[in-house]
Amino acid sequence: MNDLIKGKKYDWEMVIGLEIHAQVKSNSKLFSSSSTKFGSSPNSQVSLVDAAMPGMLPVINKYCVEQAVKTGVGLNAKINNYSVFDRKNYFYADLPQGYQISQYKYPIVGEGKVTIDFKDGTSKDIRIVRLHLEQDAGKSLHDQNPSKTYVDLNRSGVALMEIVSEPDIRTPDEAGMYISKIRSILMYLDTCDGNMQEGSLRADVNISVRKPGDEYGTRCEIKNLNSIKFIKQAINYEAKRQIEILESGGSIEQNTMLFNTSTGKTRPMRNKEEAHDYRYFPDPDLLPLEISKEEIGKIKSSIPELPDELKNKFIETYKLSNYDASVLTAEKQTSDYFNETINSDPELKNHAKIVVNWITSELFSLLNKNNQDLNNSPVSPENLGQLIKLISTNEISGKIAKDVLEDMFSSGKTARQIVDEKGLQQVTDQGEIAKVIDEVIAENPKMVEQYLAGKDKLLGFFVGQAMKLTKGKANPKMLNDILKQKLNKKN
C-alpha cells in the first residue's frame, strides 16, 4: 500500500497520533453526585463541588473507575493496580477550580493495542500508550451575546476517559478507522454511548510529516474534533499546510491548532506562550486509587464478547471474509441483527455471504434513504431471513427480491405475503420460458439476423424482452441458457 502524499518537490509521509476523549456512561459525575444528563437547562446540574466552592471535597465515583478498567481490558491493555490523580493547572472561564483533576504520571490503564481492518483483507495494530480518568470542563458559548461569553457548568466534572495512541497512524483513513474501532469497542462494552454529535466522543489529533525513513518531524495538535469527517478534513489540510512550509524552506513551529468546520482550515490558537505550563502535581484532596487483583478479575469476567472475538467467530463459523466480518461487527446492533437473521432459519447458515450482502447493502441503503436506524428497522431479522430463503430456494429472483424488500420496508408485510399477493414466484418451468423465448424470436426477425451476424450485444435485448413478457419473473439463468441455445440453433 502506498500511503505517501505528493508535495511539489517530494513525497511525504504523515505521522498521526490521536487523543480520544470518551465520556463515561454514568448517572453521576466523576467526583460529585450531579446528573450527567445531556441537554438539560444551563447550570441545572452543578453541585457545589463542580462549581468549586471553597471547602468542597471530591469523592470518586466507583462505577466510573470500573468502566475505565473495563475499557482498558477491551483495549487489550495493562490495568494498573495503583494510580494517582493530579491537578492540571490552567485558567479558563469554564474551569471553576482553576485546575482539572486528571492523571499524569500514574494512569489507571497502561499500554494496549487495537486492530483496524482494511478492505483488501489486511489489518494493522495501533498501539495505545495509556488511558486515564479526568474531569470534563464546562461549556463556553461565544456566539449568544455580542459582548459576553456564556458559561454552562452542567458538563463540568463529568468523567472522561482519555485514550492516547502511539503515532502509529499514517493516513486520514486510518485515523477514521481507528476512532471507529475505539467507538465500536466502547459501545460493545457499554462504557461510553459513542455519540459524537453530543460530544460524548471527541478527539485531539497530533500530526507531523516526514520524508519516508526520516526521523519524526515537529508536530502540531488540532484540538477538539467531534466527527470522523472533520478529523479526516483537518488532517488533510494540516498535512498540506506543513508540507508547503517545509518545501518552501521553512520549519514547523510546534503549535496547538483549531479547526474551522465551515472553512475546513486549521489555525493556531492564541496565547500559546503559556499554553503548556500545566504544573501538574498530585491532588492533595484525593488519595491514590488502588484496585485489587480480585476487583480487576471480577470486572474482566463481566466483559461481553468484543468485536474482534465476534469477528473471528463469524469468519470461522460462516466462512466470511475478514472485511465482511469486520463490517458486520463494527456496530453491536449490526452483529445482533445478523445473528438473529441467520438463526431464524437453519437453511440460512449455508448462505451467510448472501445474508451479509442483504443486510449491509440492500437494507442499509433503505435505512439510509429513510433516515432510519437498524435498531428500529421496519424489517425484522426474521422477515429478512424469510426473504433470503425465498431467494436461496429459487422461489423469487434476486432482482424481484429488491422490490419485495422495498415493499416490506414501507408496508410492514412479510416477504411471503407480498410474493403470494402479487404472484411474484419465479418461473422455473423450462417449457414456459422456452415458449416466451420463441415468441420474442418470432417477433424480432431483424434483430435475430443482426445477432447472428455477430452483434452479440443484442443478447441483452432479447433477455429484456423475455423478462418483460414474464413480468421479470423468469429465472434469469434459465432464461439466458435457453435463449442462447435457441439463437445458436438458428445459425
Place this chain on the structure above:
Amino acid sequence: MKIDKNTINKIARLSRIKLDDKESEDYIKDLNSILDWVEQLNEVNTENVEPLSNISSSILPKREDISNDTNSSEEILENAPDKLEGFFAVPKVVE
C-alpha cells in the same frame, strides 16, 4: 534553584496576580529563603524511593453512581457577578 525576576514574573502571570516592583523584590527574597530551607532535604538519599503522594494510610473512599436530581441553577448562580439567561456571563473569551 534560585528565583529571579523572570521566574517571579512568570509565576505571577500564571497565577493571574499583578505585582509591582517592590512586591516582586519581596517575593523573590521570601521564596528563595523558603527554597533554601527546603533544599536541606537534598541531604537525604532518596535513590530508589518512590515519591510519596499522600501521608495518610487510609484507602480512597468511593461513592455509588447515584445522581441527585435537584435543579441547582438558582443556588449556583447566586454569587455570580453577572448572569444572563441561566448562564454565567463573563467577558468575551475569543479563541
